[in-house]
Amino acid sequence: MNHCKEHYDIIVIGAGATGAGTARDCAMRGLSVLLVERFDFTAGATGRNHGLLHSGARYAVTDQESASECIKENMILRRIARHCVEETGGLFVTLPEDDLGYQKKFVESCLQAGINAEVIDPAIAIAMEPAVNKDIIGAVKVPDGAIDPFRLTTANVMDARNHGADILTYHEVTDMLMESGRVCGVELREQRTGQKFRVRSSLVINAGGIWGQRICAMAGIKVNMFPAKGALLIFGHRVNNVVINRCRKPADADILVPGDTISLIGTTSSRIPIDQVDRMDVTGEEVDVLLREGIKIAPCLAYTRILRAYAGVRPLIASDDDPSGRSISRGIVCMDHAVRDGIEGMITISGGKLMTYRLMAEWAADMACRKLGLEGRPCRTAEIPLPGSETPEPETGVRKRKSHIIELSTDQKAAQGRHGTMSAEISYNADEDDALVCECEQVSVGEIKYAIKKLHADSLINLRRRTRMGMGTCQGGLCACRAAAILRDETGNPPAALEDLASFVNERWKGMMPVAWGQTLVEAQFMTWLYRGVCGLQPHEEACECETNENADR
Amino acid sequence: MKYDTIIIGGGLSGLMAGVKLARSGSKVAIISSGQSALHFYSGSFGLLGHAGGKELLHPLEAIGSLPAGHPYSKIGAESIPALADDAKRIFADAGLTFIGDASKNHFRLTPLGLCEPSWLTMDDYATCENPSETGWRKATIINFKGFLDFLPGFLADGLKKHDLPCNYAEITLPAIERLRRNSSEMRAAAIAKVLKGPVLEMLAAEINRAAGDSDVVFMPAVVGIDSEQPVRELRSMVIPKLLCVPVLPMSVCGMRSQIRLRRYFEQLGGTYFLGDNVTRGYMEGPVLKEIETANLSGMSLQADNFILATGSFFSQGLAAEPDRIYEPVLGADVEAPADRSLWCGKSIFDNQPYMQFGVVTDRDFHVMFNGVPAGNVYAVGAILGGSNPIREGSGGGVAILSALQVARNIIAAGRADMSEAQA
Structure with missing residues (x-):
């Protein structure tokens, strides 16, 4: 994993969806690419949102441009990222306390942006989605869906790698290499060893999200980002099958999204100082708001177990260097710093949203090709499916040893849902491959080994993001030990394995802490009993700086 | 009433x-x-x-x-x-x-191979008075194929810290293989239910074969769900000292x-x-x-x-x-x-x-x-x-x-x- 060349055409900083998409796009256009990330894929804003495949309807009234970008990308992602998308459909519902007059303007704006919004009878909406509040007075059907940001990003990284890109995770950019006023590479610090080294490139693309401001500063470039924190709650099972939105001006906690085995309510929105972006504690007030508003959309949330809480930062950016923030945009900002700041060799791609990651990547890669003088290399990412989403329908791995099983087992079906056609690479040959590691999410030994070997995972937190192991109702209570044992055997690094286990268990706890009552507190006490009590586990060193362990993740 | x-x-x-x-x-x-x-x-x-x-x-x-x-x-x-x-x-x-006494703690071996001070421990379980002087010379750790709730790798790491060399052997028995057909059946209580009578004799033979010249054998604590009898039987048939190490719940000895x-x-x-x-x-x-x-x-x-x-x-x-x-x-x-x-x-x-x-x-x-x-x-x-x-x-x-x-x-x-x- 640690291998890299001395020089690349492009170094992409940040392995969120945008960085991963940019690396893939550039690599597909034949450029040599290095993707660097200070932690793991999706460790920033990408892994800390709703996982909503926006139809764009939410932005239709306030921001036509974003809305029309969203619906176009929505349709593209359904094709190229089939295995990351659930075509659930969406509803915009009007509660008795909301203004039904907004609905008309909303539908008109949607249609104008090219979003197929259809007013339906509230009774039909309730039949479509029984979890919705029965008192709704209006309903509009829109083409929302759910998208898994972890799979989406991983698939982009894997395809970048398939096209020759090198990937370095847990490598932080500590400095920009500057020569006669131009950027010509980066200095990297390997987080786990502290070792520093330099890599040169013709161009650096900064896809660092909110952390991009710091990256710019290293090159002496000033950009103004405006971090907006958004908190969300995860519920212990999938209460709704259709995305439910409040049909009103966007406000706190007005979207309930189903995803895999769970449902998510969010978000809050609060401005935070830029120096607080690495501290994402969810407050009691945020939890209270999310619950109070969430229950209005779906009353069953009042008695559904809350699995955990987490928060992310939207990287809102001023599109010029206006320090007041008045020109703030939720749209995509792609900056050529040669034009903007007179510093050659660097592009910043920011703003936007998960939904438009591919378009952002396209803009950045277009600009990169122009700057490198490489004409005639068109973007193909809107047509060529991601690994896992190729057609025809996936050929599935068949258990050799268990020839009497004709149907796929639950864990095989789950793996197919998670990895699409890539699930055919999961081995069920070895004797123990079909043993279950994570019962909540049906993750087998074979899938864990596949993630370690093929999906660039070497810690339990990585494995969770690749497979959903530990994301279910027991929050890693039992599977963490089992997976740790496999990881230990596969990587052969015993002392780190125990630290890794402690770090994983603690990250799960951090997400449970803001909602630690009812069954969540019961689960937490069980985890503590098992790991600290029965197993005698405790971290020996200061919390490893090399993981985003400070914050709870999904 | x-x-x-x-x-x-x-x-x-x-x-x-x-x-x-x-x-x-x-x-x-x-x-x-x-x-x-x-x-x-x-x-x-x-x-x-x-x-x-x-x-x-x-x-x-x-x-x-x-x-x-x-x-x-x-x-x-x-x-x-x-x-x-x-x-x-x-x-x-x-x-x-x-075993154990309130006046002085002994140390139990945890599923992760760590030592924790304890008062009373079931006598079929692995304990020592002093982790740095266990008195054991050479250990064999055995596990059942496909049983994920026992962590032999971590156990070996822990024992190595106390200078105890460990072999590792995976064993299986027809009765266990039957359990393995359903991937969620390989859990401690299910295994404990089949480990009795003639199956114990087969298990003892497998353990003796795997143990070689070891003086101590560690195995997952999956024997004896309703009494100590099966553990006693097994221990009487195994030549080296046989000690159990706890596994992930459910706990058989519990x-x-x-x-x-x-x-x-x-x-x-x-x-x-x-x-x-x-x-x-x-x-x-x-x-x-x-x-x-x-x-x-x-x-x-x-x-x-x-x-x-x-x-x-x-x-x-x-x-x-x-x-x-x-x-x-x-x-x-x-x-x-x-x-x-x-x-x-x-x-x-x-x-x-x-x-x-x-x-x-x-x-x-x-x-x-x-x-x-x-x-x-x-x-x-x-x-x-x-x-x-x-x-x-x-x-x-x-x-x-x-x-x-x-x-x-x-x-x-x-x-x-x-x-x-x-x-």
């Missing part, structure tokens, strides 16, 4: 109190909702393993300096050695053999303890209501008169004394809502702040305040209702506040000793009543 004492909760503390009272000739009933924390048991009970951030070798010496609200302080340091001896006798009579203690309680004439829940208690002033349960609808149960042994949050003895922590069975007073930001600490490995929450009792463990102690209601075990069972390594000790202390007091009070009546 009328009993001398009714115990609410059939886990470790409820059973210990029940057995102790039944041994004295009392008419006792236990109402148990089913599983208890014993099902997640490590194979060892701690008395006091850690205090003031230090690992303890001599727990009795440290007990005197615990805070006044700690259950051990309420029992009184001077009473503890006698209660501890009593506990060992009761376990032995129930068919559970433990089930064994639960079953043995319950059977012993019933042999002594106790009544065990399994799968029932107390729905209501009727207080008259500071006295609990009777209770109702879900299964015995319309019929109430009366007793002179009641013992609340319902455990902590995990066992539903305490419950938390966003703005309060309460005791759900009788509505007893609970010592815990209403502000939930004070319940938890940021690291799961740090002190977690909620672990110390519990019902309020006086020094004799009488439960308080609205600030007044109930004369005939006691609390024992994990529902008691004032100790942090996980950080202190005191969960087993608090459960066992508080139960025996309360039982002893009830018996003593009964005798006093009787002699008064005779006089």
Whole structure:
């Protein structure tokens, strides 16, 4: 994993969806690419949102441009990222306390942006989605869906790698290499060893999200980002099958999204100082708001177990260097710093949203090709499916040893849902491959080994993001030990394995802490009993700086 | 129906109190909702393993300096050695053999190969007096193919730290292979159910073959779900010393303890209501008169004394809502702040305040209702506040000793009543 060349055409900083998409796009256009990330894929804003495949309807009234970008990308992602998308459909519902007059303007704006919004009878909406509040007075059907940001990003990284890109995770950019006023590479610090080294490139693309401001500063470039924190709650099972939105001006906690085995309510929105972006504690007030508003959309949330809480930062950016923030945009900002700041060799791609990651990547890669003088290399990412989403329908791995099983087992079906056609690479040959590691999410030994070997995972937190192991109702209570044992055997690094286990268990706890009552507190006490009590586990060193362990993740 | 004492909760503390009272000739009933924390048991009970951030070798010496609200302080340091001896006798009579002594901790081997100070450990489990001088020369660790809940790699890492070379061998048996057909069946309790009779002989042969010249063999603790007999049989057939290491729950020896203690309680004439829940208690002033349960609808149960042994949050003895922590069975007073930001600490490995929450009792463990102690209601075990069972390594000790202390007091009070009546 640690291998890299001395020089690349492009170094992409940040392995969120945008960085991963940019690396893939550039690599597909034949450029040599290095993707660097200070932690793991999706460790920033990408892994800390709703996982909503926006139809764009939410932005239709306030921001036509974003809305029309969203619906176009929505349709593209359904094709190229089939295995990351659930075509659930969406509803915009009007509660008795909301203004039904907004609905008309909303539908008109949607249609104008090219979003197929259809007013339906509230009774039909309730039949479509029984979890919705029965008192709704209006309903509009829109083409929302759910998208898994972890799979989406991983698939982009894997395809970048398939096209020759090198990937370095847990490598932080500590400095920009500057020569006669131009950027010509980066200095990297390997987080786990502290070792520093330099890599040169013709161009650096900064896809660092909110952390991009710091990256710019290293090159002496000033950009103004405006971090907006958004908190969300995860519920212990999938209460709704259709995305439910409040049909009103966007406000706190007005979207309930189903995803895999769970449902998510969010978000809050609060401005935070830029120096607080690495501290994402969810407050009691945020939890209270999310619950109070969430229950209005779906009353069953009042008695559904809350699995955990987490928060992310939207990287809102001023599109010029206006320090007041008045020109703030939720749209995509792609900056050529040669034009903007007179510093050659660097592009910043920011703003936007998960939904438009591919378009952002396209803009950045277009600009990169122009700057490198490489004409005639068109973007193909809107047509060529991601690994896992190729057609025809996936050929599935068949258990050799268990020839009497004709149907796929639950864990095989789950793996197919998670990895699409890539699930055919999961081995069920070895004797123990079909043993279950994570019962909540049906993750087998074979899938864990596949993630370690093929999906660039070497810690339990990585494995969770690749497979959903530990994301279910027991929050890693039992599977963490089992997976740790496999990881230990596969990587052969015993002392780190125990630290890794402690770090994983603690990250799960951090997400449970803001909602630690009812069954969540019961689960937490069980985890503590098992790991600290029965197993005698405790971290020996200061919390490893090399993981985003400070914050709870999904 | 009328009993001398009714115990609410059939886990470790409820059973210990029940057995102790039944041994004295009392008419006792236990109402148990089913599983208890014993099902997640490590194979060892701690008395006091850690205090003031230090690992303890001599727990009795440290007990005197615990805070006044700690259950051990309420029992009184001077009473503890006698209660501890009593506990060992009761376990032995129930068919559970433990090693260990309250005066000095030994070390148990955890599933991750770490050593933790303990008071009592089941004698088929791996323990040592001193982790740096185990006395073992060469070990073989065995596991069943496809069994993920035993962690041989971590165990070997831990043993290597103490200079014990380890071999590793995977074995399988036809009976185990049958379990493996369903991927969620390879769990400790399911394995324990097939390891008996002739299967044990086959297992012993496999272990002997794998052990080579090792003087000690470590295996997952998956033998003997309802008695020690299968472990004894197996150990008699294995040439090297055979020691069990705990696995992830469910705990086979925990089930064994639960079953043995319950059977012993019933042999002594106790009544065990399994799968029932107390729905209501009727207080008259500071006295609990009777209770109702879900299964015995319309019929109430009366007793002179009641013992609340319902455990902590995990066992539903305490419950938390966003703005309060309460005791759900009788509505007893609970010592815990209403502000939930004070319940938890940021690291799961740090002190977690909620672990110390519990019902309020006086020094004799009488439960308080609205600030007044109930004369005939006691609390024992994990529902008691004032100790942090996980950080202190005191969960087993608090459960066992508080139960025996309360039982002893009830018996003593009964005798006093009787002699008064005779006089």
